[in-house]
Amino acid sequence: MSAFLKLLARNQLAxxxxxxxxxxxxxxxLTPLLPLADPDVTNTPARFTPPFSExxxxxxxxxxxxxxxxxxxxxxxxxxxxxxxxxxxxTLGAAIGIISGFYGGRVDNIIMRxxxxxxxxxxxxxxxxxxxxxxxxxxxALIAVAAVNIPFFARNIRGITVGIAHKEFVDAARLAGxxxxxxxxxxxxxxxxxxxxxxxxxxxxxxxxxxxxxxFLGLGSQPPQxxxxxxxxxxxxxxxxxxHTSIVPGVMILIIVMAINLLGDGVRDALDPRLKSGALxxxxxxxxxxxxxxxxxxxxDGEAVLQLAGLETQFHVGRRTYxxxxxxxxxxxxxxxxxxxxxxxSGKSVxxxxxxxxxxxxxxxxxxxxxxxxxxxxxxxxxxxLRSLRGRRVAYIFQDPLATLHPLYTVGDQLIEAVRxxxxxxxxxxxxxxxELLRAxxxxxxxxxxxxxxxxxSGGMRQRVGIAMALANDPEVIIADEPTTALDVTxxxxxxxxxxxxxxxxxxxxxxxxxxxGVVAQLCDRVAVMYAGRIVEDGTVDDILAAPAxxxxxxxxxxxxxxxxxxxxxxxxxxxxxxxxxxPDGCAFADRCDKARDACRQGTxxxxxxxxxxxxxxIDPELQEASx
Amino acid sequence: MTGYILKRLISAIPVLIGISIVVFLIMAMIPGDPATAILxxxxxxENVAELNRDLGLDKPxxxxxxxxxxxxxxxxxxxxxxxxxxxxxxxxxxxxATLILAGTSFVLCSVLGIAAGVIxxxxxxxxxxxxxxxxxxxxxxxxxxxxxxxxxxxxxxxLRWFPVSGMWPxxxxxxxxxxxxxxxxxxxxxxxxxxxxVARLSRSAMLEVLRQDFIRTARAKGVxxxxxxxxxALRAAMVSIIPVLGIQAGFVxxxxxxxxxxxxxxxxxxxxxxxILRRDILxxxxxxxxxxxxxxxxxIIVDVAQSLLDPRIKT
Ligand code: SF4
Numbered sequence: 001m002s003a004f005l006k007l008l009a010r011n012q013l014a015x016x017x018x019x020x021x022x023x024x025x026x027x028x029x030l031t032p033l034l035p036l037a038d039p040d041v042t043n044t045p046a047r048f049t050p051p052f053s054e055x056x057x058x059x060x061x062x063x064x065x066x067x068x069x070x071x072x073x074x075x076x077x078x079x080x081x082x083x084x085x086x087x088x089x090x091t092l093g094a095a096i097g098i099i100s101g102f103y104g105g106r107v108d109n110i111i112m113r114x115x116x117x118x119x120x121x122x123x124x125x126x127x128x129x130x131x132x133x134x135x136x137x138x139x140x141a142l143i144a145v146a147a148v149n150i151p152f153f154a155r156n157i158r159g160i161t162v163g164i165a166h167k168e169f170v171d172a173a174r175l176a177g178x179x180x181x182x183x184x185x186x187x188x189x190x191x192x193x194x195x196x197x198x199x200x201x202x203x204x205x206x207x208x209x210x211x212x213x214x215x216f217l218g219l220g221s222q223p224p225q226x227x228x229x230x231x232x233x234x235x236x237x238x239x240x241x242x243x244h245t246s247i248v249p250g251v252m253i254l255i256i257v258m259a260i261n262l263l264g265d266g267v268r269d270a271l272d273p274r275l276k277s278g279a280l281x282x283x284x285x286x287x288x289x290x291x292x293x294x295x296x297x298x299x300x301d302g303e304a305v306l307q308l309a310g311l312e313t314q315f316h317v318g319r320r321t322y323x324x325x326x327x328x329x330x331x332x333x334x335x336x337x338x339x340x341x342x343x344x345x346s347g348k349s350v351x352x353x354x355x356x357x358x359x360x361x362x363x364x365x366x367x368x369x370x371x372x373x374x375x376x377x378x379x380x381x382x383x384x385x386l387r388s389l390r391g392r393r394v395a396y397i398f399q400d401p402l403a404t405l406h407p408l409y410t411v412g413d414q415l416i417e418a419v420r421x422x423x424x425x426x427x428x429x430x431x432x433x434x435x436e437l438l439r440a441x442x443x444x445x446x447x448x449x450x451x452x453x454x455x456x457x458s459g460g461m462r463q464r465v466g467i468a469m470a471l472a473n474d475p476e477v478i479i480a481d482e483p484t485t486a487l488d489v490t491x492x493x494x495x496x497x498x499x500x501x502x503x504x505x506x507x508x509x510x511x512x513x514x515x516x517x518g519v520v521a522q523l524c525d526r527v528a529v530m531y532a533g534r535i536v537e538d539g540t541v542d543d544i545l546a547a548p549a550x551x552x553x554x555x556x557x558x559x560x561x562x563x564x565x566x567x568x569x570x571x572x573x574x575x576x577x578x579x580x581x582x583x584p585d586g587c588a589f590a591d592r593c594d595k596a597r598d599a600c601r602q603g604t605x606x607x608x609x610x611x612x613x614x615x616x617x618x619i620d621p622e623l624q625e626a627s628x
Numbered sequence: 629m630t631g632y633i634l635k636r637l638i639s640a641i642p643v644l645i646g647i648s649i650v651v652f653l654i655m656a657m658i659p660g661d662p663a664t665a666i667l668x669x670x671x672x673x674e675n676v677a678e679l680n681r682d683l684g685l686d687k688p689x690x691x692x693x694x695x696x697x698x699x700x701x702x703x704x705x706x707x708x709x710x711x712x713x714x715x716x717x718x719x720x721x722x723x724x725a726t727l728i729l730a731g732t733s734f735v736l737c738s739v740l741g742i743a744a745g746v747i748x749x750x751x752x753x754x755x756x757x758x759x760x761x762x763x764x765x766x767x768x769x770x771x772x773x774x775x776x777x778x779x780x781x782x783x784x785x786x787l788r789w790f791p792v793s794g795m796w797p798x799x800x801x802x803x804x805x806x807x808x809x810x811x812x813x814x815x816x817x818x819x820x821x822x823x824x825x826v827a828r829l830s831r832s833a834m835l836e837v838l839r840q841d842f843i844r845t846a847r848a849k850g851v852x853x854x855x856x857x858x859x860x861a862l863r864a865a866m867v868s869i870i871p872v873l874g875i876q877a878g879f880v881x882x883x884x885x886x887x888x889x890x891x892x893x894x895x896x897x898x899x900x901x902x903x904i905l906r907r908d909i910l911x912x913x914x915x916x917x918x919x920x921x922x923x924x925x926x927x928i929i930v931d932v933a934q935s936l937l938d939p940r941i942k943t
Binding site: 113114116117118120121122123124125126128129130131132133134135136205209212213216217218219232236239240243246247250253254257258261262265280281282283285353356358360383387388389390391392395396398400403404405406407408409417418421422453455466469472473 | 642643646647649650651654655657658749750752765766768769770771773774777778780781785792832834835836838839840841842843844845846847848849850851852853855856860863864867878879881882883885886889890900901903904905907909912913916919920923924927937938939940
């Protein structure tokens with residue numbers, strides 16, 4: 001609760017709303033004690049005195065009554081009526097909602113049907129009908145506004161009660177023989193009360209507005225008594241000649257409603273966990289780049305089609321910094337398939353996404369290093385340059401194609417778009433190409449499938465579509481981020497075979513992100529093992545499979561059976577990967593390594609060459625250079 | 629699709645029956661003798677007897693409801709004694725005017741609200757976003773009837789851009805331009821609150837969608853950012869925006885009651901308020917049932933639009 005208040009206080013607008021509302025309420029409470037003129041005493045000779053006159057700060061209305069006094073009394077009345085309506089609606093609505101949610105079944109059904117019917121009305125029609133039946137008057141307007149809002153409370157509270165009614169503590173109370181009434185009062189009510197209060201605080205402004213509206217129409221408070229609405233309603237006739245009589249009550253309503261809205265927004269934001277976690281931040285078109293001043297890119301390797309050099313990517317969440325990628329060097333030659341393997345959280349996916357600037361930003365940021373595509377640094381390249389390479393030269397295949405394909409467009413539309421955002425071809429031609437692509441990834445009945453939506457396809461088919469999309473513009477490099485993880489074993493094998501064939505037919509270079517050594521063994525030429533944002537070992541697949549050098553690689557392999565045994569195996573390594581916002585000095589694997597000793601925890605351990613084609617980041621590798 | 633529309637129409641029947649019951653019961657709450665209440669205190673005993681016979685007012689409540697319902701089904705909403713014409717004629721004529729006003733406002737709030745929300749989300753925390761957020765806060769806080777009055781003061785009285793009130797010029801031709809001239813201010817005033825609500829919701833729906841995996845896929849394809857926002861994200865966000873548009877239609881229809889009063893627009897809201905003040909019960913009853921039924925039907929249209937937009941909805 002106090003954390004909540006703190007959060008609310010940090011929201012300056014909400015605080016301002018709270019203060020303004022506080023002042024208005026205090027003034028309204030104090031009105032009878034203030035030295036004000038009688039609000040109802042008419043003085044026709046002094047009618048329409050302009051504001052700031054002697055004895056009438058805000059002027060007088062069409063009957064010569066003091067506007068300031070009427071404003072204060074009117075505000076008092078409007079607030080009282082609004083709060084009363086909110087309280088009545090909340091109490092009755094909550095009672096109905098709790099009963100409906102607690103008893104469920106038939107009772108619930110009947111009540112909710114009735115609530116549905118009430119909510120099917122445009123709310124004011126219902127209010128007007130009630131006023132029509134009861135006759136105009138402030139009390140009746142109050143009843144009408146409260147009644148109209150009961151269904152809203154009933155529905156909200158019912159939803160929450162349903163959630164609580166089956167919790168253990170309620171069951172326990174039932175078993176203990178407590179009566180229903182007692183359970184509702186002692187177990188349910190305390191749990192729904194905060195929701196009721198919040199719902200009230202967000203609707204009270206609305207109710208004030210509604211009762212003022214009915215009064216404005218002449219259906220609420222009747223003369224000489226006046227709330228803000230009827231003041232405005234009476235002033236309407238003199239709007240053109242004496243606008244101040246309208247502006248005074250109108251601005252007051254505006255102030256009250258705005259203060260309540262600000263406060264309500266603040267409460268809502270303070271309660272929304274997504275705002276704190278930054279989950280409602282919009283990712284920019286390309287990952288932000290903030291390399292240290294004076295950064296000079298190293299000379300690129302001429303042969304690699306894609307080369308990462310000292311790549312660093314961080315996430316800034318609140319005051320914490322997560323070093324997801326901490327200086328990765330990696331090269332991919334044309335036509336080569338490189339595996340990047342590691343546990344979840346090792347930074348392998350972030351590495352893959354950093355290449356084309358696809359790391360969500362905020363909170364992601366590339367803070368160092370370079371990514372060379374054919375010798376040209378893509379980090380910090382203009383957006384348009386990146387965009388023109390994305391999908392055309394370097395394409396991605398993602399995990400779980402149900403989430404990664406647009407749910408509302410047909411796969412054909414999505415393929416056509418992939419073609420047409422890089423090549424200016426007519427739609428019919430792009431469509432023909434799309435069907436061709438679907439055939440290339442061995443989708444049966446491609447000509448029919450092209451008009452399917454993603455949800456109409458099986459997981460394997462969807463992933464084939466994902467691959468077809470990556471192939472749409474004949475890229476040189478495909479970055480496949482765990483493309484088979486979400487699939488079952490047989491489909492997994494089919495997709496891997498497909499990828500392998502495509503790569504040989506088309507001379508594709510592939511960067512294959514996985515946590516599965518079996519997949520690496522089947523598909524890759526070289527492999528790099530990642531741990532805590534760094535590469536700990538790399539080399540040819542054959543060498544590493546034959547004799548892993550890093551203790552971590554050895555562990556990883558030891559608990560990996562054949563291809564596609566599921567996800568459980570990595571958990572077989574004792575301990576957890578370190579949280580990358582607080583890496584220890586020295587070897588990041590030290591806490592889980594059998595061979596760890598003091599020297600392991602000091603300084604930075606370099607990625608040292610081990611023989612001609614291998615590198616390993618360990619002071620005591622499993623095999624020594626001589627035997628490598 | 630036809631099957632789905634049919635299904636939705638059938639599912640609306642219980643709601644419509646519910647609405648008729650609610651309205652009937654509310655009107656049955658009127659204290660005293662209903663015939664006198666309907667006819668007013670000047671009614672002759674013959675009038676009362678006649679009305680009692682026509683509406684079956686001397687019969688028990690349940691029976692009365694069925695008499696009323698069967699008349700309703702035949703389009704007979706009774707007769708307004710104040711206006712001396714059938715309720716249905718008056719309601720249809722007035723509803724026409726309301727439809728023009730509320731319909732325009734609804735289109736305005738949908739288009740402006742969604743556009744503002746999308747721009748706001750696309751430029752999150754930028755100047756445009758802050759400006760829109762502030763305008764939205766102001767918009768949803770200002771009572772529409774007060775806004776309307778201020779608009780009259782500024783744009784009609786001082787600047788003389790638009791006529792002060794009414795739907796048609798008192799003299800002169802009743803063509804589309806005259807209508808637009810009279811319609812602009814009330815339609816704008818009426819749409820402001822709804823625009824704010826739609827903008828707010830569109831912004832958060834867009835922000836939610838923009839973090840989805842399929843947006844990243846589209847970016848990885850090389851789709852241009854403009855198309856990411858307006859094609860990919862908006863399309864997906866519409867799934868959560870459309871139901872809110874349905875709700876806003878109800879709010880616009882409700883707000884029309886105030887705006888019609890401010891601008892002397894001869895719509896059904898004005899008619900209802902006048903009828904309440906004159907205690908023309910049958911007119912109120914007929915008007916409320918009619919508008920509520922129209923709103924239910926409109927929501928079916930919203931559902932159908934939703935199912936057209938989202939292929940995952942089983943039709
Ligand atoms: S450096 Fe030390 S702790 Fe790290 S893997 Fe090698 S032996 Fe184990």
